[in-house]
Amino acid sequence: MSSVLSIHQRLERVTPELFTRFFYAKKVPEMSCFWCHTANMSIPQMDVTPVAAYNPDSESTSGGASQSSSYVGYICINPTQPTSVLSYQYRIICKKCGFTNHIAVHPILNWLEENAGNNREV
Numbered sequence: 579m580s581s582v583l584s585i586h587q588r589l590e591r592v593t594p595e596l597f598t599r600f601f602y603a604k605k606v607p608e609m610s611c612f613w614c615h616t617a618n619m620s621i622p623q624m625d626v627t628p629v630a631a632y633n634p635d636s637e638s639t640s641g642g643a644s645q646s647s648s649y650v651g652y653i654c655i656n657p658t659q660p661t662s663v664l665s666y667q668y669r670i671i672c673k674k675c676g677f678t679n680h681i682a683v684h685p686i687l688n689w690l691e692e693n694a695g696n697n698r699e700v
């Protein structure tokens with residue numbers, strides 16, 4: 579049984595780079611809006627600043643030590659089942675007309691975890 583925390587931990591490993599690599603691996607053509615066909619799409623991202631990287635004594639703001647990362651933002655569509663991976667989706671939003679695509683998280687998590695430990699580019 580997986581906990582709520584472990585699902586969020588799994589989802590936080592999906593960086594924007596891995597997200598786009600997944601679609602490339604699955605041979606999905608360039609993302610464009612289903613309605614207006616523009617390619618001007620946005621993927622919500624959440625920033626993560628590692629606690630260990632925060633150093634108030636550091637005067638440098640450009641050093642590699644204070645790197646933050648980000649992961650693809652997701653939504654919970656079924657709050658009554660927060661431990662189910664099926665309750666979560668990604669959104670890809672058209673910046674022109676606002677049409678929103680919803681993508682189930684589990685194919686991406688499965689792909690990511692199947693390829694974990696495999697350093698080859700997929």
Ligand SMILES: [Zn+2]
Nearest residue numbers: 611614672675
């Ligand atoms: Zn659109």
